[in-house]
Amino acid sequence: MEPQLSWYLALSAVLFTIGVTGVIIKRNVIAMFMCIELMLNAVNLTFVAFSSFFHDVTGQLFVFIVMTVAAAEAAVGLGIIIAIFRNRETLDVDEASILKL
Amino acid sequence: METAIDIGLKLVAITVAFTVVLLIVAYTVLAERRVLGFIQGRLGPNRVGPGGLLQPFADLLKFILKEDIVPDKSTRFVYVLAPIVATMAALMTMIVYPFGPDTRIPFTDISLPLTIARLDVGLLYVLGVTSVGVYGIMLAGWSSNNKYSLMGGLRASAQMISYELALGLSLIGVILLAGSLDLGTIVERQSGWHGARWFIFFHPLGFVIYMIAAIAETNRVPFDLPEAETELVAGFHTEYSAMKFALFFLAEYINMFTVSMLATTLFLGGWNVPFAEDIFGRGTFLFGLVSAIGFILKVIFFLFLYIWLRGTLPRFRFDQLMNFGWKILLPFALFSIFLTATLIFLFPSL
Amino acid sequence: MTVLLFILFAGMAIGCALAVVAQRNPLYSAISLIGVFISLACLYVMLAAPFIAAVQVIVYAGAIMVLVVFVIMLLNVEEEERRRPRLKFLVPAAVVLSAVLIAEIAFILVTVQESRVTPVSDSSSVGLTHSVGSALFTKYLLPFEITSILILMAIVGAMTLARRGGLLSPTARIVPGATQIPLSLIDPTVGHESTLAVEAETTQEAARLLGVDRVLERPKQE
Numbered sequence: 001m002e003p004q005l006s007w008y009l010a011l012s013a014v015l016f017t018i019g020v021t022g023v024i025i026k027r028n029v030i031a032m033f034m035c036i037e038l039m040l041n042a043v044n045l046t047f048v049a050f051s052s053f054f055h056d057v058t059g060q061l062f063v064f065i066v067m068t069v070a071a072a073e074a075a076v077g078l079g080i081i082i083a084i085f086r087n088r089e090t091l092d093v094d095e096a097s098i099l100k101l
Numbered sequence: 102m103e104t105a106i107d108i109g110l111k112l113v114a115i116t117v118a119f120t121v122v123l124l125i126v127a128y129t130v131l132a133e134r135r136v137l138g139f140i141q142g143r144l145g146p147n148r149v150g151p152g153g154l155l156q157p158f159a160d161l162l163k164f165i166l167k168e169d170i171v172p173d174k175s176t177r178f179v180y181v182l183a184p185i186v187a188t189m190a191a192l193m194t195m196i197v198y199p200f201g202p203d204t205r206i207p208f209t210d211i212s213l214p215l216t217i218a219r220l221d222v223g224l225l226y227v228l229g230v231t232s233v234g235v236y237g238i239m240l241a242g243w244s245s246n247n248k249y250s251l252m253g254g255l256r257a258s259a260q261m262i263s264y265e266l267a268l269g270l271s272l273i274g275v276i277l278l279a280g281s282l283d284l285g286t287i288v289e290r291q292s293g294w295h296g297a298r299w300f301i302f303f304h305p306l307g308f309v310i311y312m313i314a315a316i317a318e319t320n321r322v323p324f325d326l327p328e329a330e331t332e333l334v335a336g337f338h339t340e341y342s343a344m345k346f347a348l349f350f351l352a353e354y355i356n357m358f359t360v361s362m363l364a365t366t367l368f369l370g371g372w373n374v375p376f377a378e379d380i381f382g383r384g385t386f387l388f389g390l391v392s393a394i395g396f397i398l399k400v401i402f403f404l405f406l407y408i409w410l411r412g413t414l415p416r417f418r419f420d421q422l423m424n425f426g427w428k429i430l431l432p433f434a435l436f437s438i439f440l441t442a443t444l445i446f447l448f449p450s451l
Numbered sequence: 452m453t454v455l456l457f458i459l460f461a462g463m464a465i466g467c468a469l470a471v472v473a474q475r476n477p478l479y480s481a482i483s484l485i486g487v488f489i490s491l492a493c494l495y496v497m498l499a500a501p502f503i504a505a506v507q508v509i510v511y512a513g514a515i516m517v518l519v520v521f522v523i524m525l526l527n528v529e530e531e532e533r534r535r536p537r538l539k540f541l542v543p544a545a546v547v548l549s550a551v552l553i554a555e556i557a558f559i560l561v562t563v564q565e566s567r568v569t570p571v572s573d574s575s576s577v578g579l580t581h582s583v584g585s586a587l588f589t590k591y592l593l594p595f596e597i598t599s600i601l602i603l604m605a606i607v608g609a610m611t612l613a614r615r616g617g618l619l620s621p622t623a624r625i626v627p628g629a630t631q632i633p634l635s636l637i638d639p640t641v642g643h644e645s646t647l648a649v650e651a652e653t654t655q656e657a658a659r660l661l662g663v664d665r666v667l668e669r670p671k672q673e
Contacts (some may be wrong), residue, residue: 103465104452156617176478178479179478179479179482183484220501221501221502221580222501222502222504222580225502225505225506225509227503227510228505229505229508229509229512229513230508232508232509232512232513232514232517233485233489233508233512233513235513235517236485236517236520239517239520239521239524240482240520243478243524248457251524255521255524257524259521259522262517265513281580282580396583
């Protein structure tokens with residue numbers, strides 16, 4: 001009995017849902033960012049599972065590109081977070097929700 | 102059923118490797134103290150046992166029996182997690198190194214590969230685990246709730262992630278020469294020219310860059326400002342005592358050992374001893390033994406180099422260190438890839 | 452055997468993911484997220500994709516999360532405090548939505564089971580470095596090059612965002628080397644709220660700007 005494709009897809013769905021829940025619930029902007037990374041990883045798992053079960057390397061290349069984009073997004077996103085922190089002295093998205101400083 | 106036997110053999114191999122590594126590292130600490138002493142014109146510790154050979158056990162006893170202090174205001178979970186992460190990341194790299202060729206055990210027909218795990222992406226695995234080892238230092242600096250620890254921890258981890266880039270780039274030349282990421286294949290590709298076709302002759306600039314980046318990665322002199330603050334003010338392991346400090350200490354020396362083994366495997370031909378194959382023949386027990394001893398001797402040479410540098414060079418200031426890593430070492434590493442690629446392109450028959 | 456490993460790694464991934472969401476201290480969330488990444492890397496190895504597993508550890512766990520933990524430590528982020536949810540219907544809505552999710556997962560588990568796909572065997576070369584590399588450089592070269600330009604854009608963007616450019620605290624200390632000295636240190640008539648700054652490249656220049664490179668002449672007493 002080997003792990004089936006559906007098991008990997010189910011795991012990916014659960015991880016994605018946990019990520020979405022985190023983005024909705026969390027108030028700290030860095031924690032929200034981490035939940036977005038969790039969602040990206042759930043999608044990566046789907047890609048790799050399909051690549052493995054359909055014997056095609058394209059899925060893994062997608063994952064490679066997704067990881068690169070996630071790294072670029074992390075750099076710029078954290079720069080934005082630091083800039084917001086310098087201006088508003090808080091990392092709470094509820095308090096930073098209006099454009100007025 | 103044979104999976105159970107395989108797993109059992111692997112567990113035995115891992116235990117043996119673990120014990121051997123710990124012993125070698127303990128005696129490296131002693132060797133450092135003695136050799137450093139000789140460089141500085143004094144004797145090192147030589148009273149415990151003949152010539153000081155039981156000193157590591159005395160130190161171990163001291164570390165076990167010391168009082169274990171946990172600072173009151175520190176985050177306790179992260180404080181305990183940090184030395185564990187550092188030591189685990191240091192030890193996990195041991196499994197991919199080829200200590201010798203396939204050796205036939207005497208009086209039997211079993212041919213034993215002297216590698217614990219032969220991964221297709223062995224070199225990437227080593228780089229990945231070294232990247233995870235940075236967390237031990239960062240979390241230690243932060244969780245001690247001490248501003249000197251925090252500064253020391255942040256500086257040490259900034260230094261480590263900066264020099265990881267130059268380290269990885271200098272290894273690309275080796276991958277180009279070998280055509281594979283598997284460490285066993287890399288060593289086998291260096292067995293031409295009667296066992297002397299080492300990659301250091303084809304990629305010398307990469308070797309120099311690798312050694313410099315490796316010394317920076319392991320926080321050794323001349324790159325040990327984050328630790329030398331310990332001598333002046335404090336470092337990331339200021340608030341650690343007894344066994345947790347011993348784990349950090351151990352992790353540093355195991356990292357040194359790992360990096361020396363990687364240098365031997367990639368640049369000095371691993372277990373290839375010149376003319377050993379002609380004398381003993383491939384696959385025999387004596388060939389395996391001589392190769393393994395040759396490997397250990399090359400690693401010991403690198404460890405001696407580390408200790409020699411510690412006794413000789415002054416240390417970099419932190420901004421000089423970061424300047425050097427990003428503005429000088431990284432462009433040279435890129436240039437070394439270009440040089441090696443040109444060499445391979447022009448002389449494909451080498 | 453592989454089923455046990457799958458259950459182990461999947462359990463670790465889900466457990467650490469729940470910890471990411473449930474923890475209030477962002478540093479603990481970050482550590483749990485590293486746990487998720489490492490368990491996902493183990494799952495990739497099980498799916499015969501060792502190259503992607505190694506790249507996952509190097510890029511995600513070793514670089515992105517180091518950056519996140521650095522930011523958390525530098526900004527000294529504190530724990531979130533609990534607050535009452537203002538919308539009363541949130542809890543029943545959550546229950547309904549998780550029931551929908553479980554129904555969808557059951558649907559996947561039943562239907563995808565029937566399509567006969569087999570996992571990749573040990574002797575195939577789909578996930579090895581060679582096949583990934585050759586596809587990346589021949590068939591998918593354009594995305595690869597565009598990704599490199601994307602990374603260049605990210606580097607320039609991050610440096611621009613993180614540049615201090617004049618907003619300097621008046622208590623900035625001088626570090627030998629290239630640094631910015633606030634004008635209030637050099638010119639005492641400028642108040643501490645001034646945000647103008649002066650750049651010094653070397654220690655000598657900083658000393659000259661501060662006026663400490665000249666030997667002071669002691670006023671003769673009596």
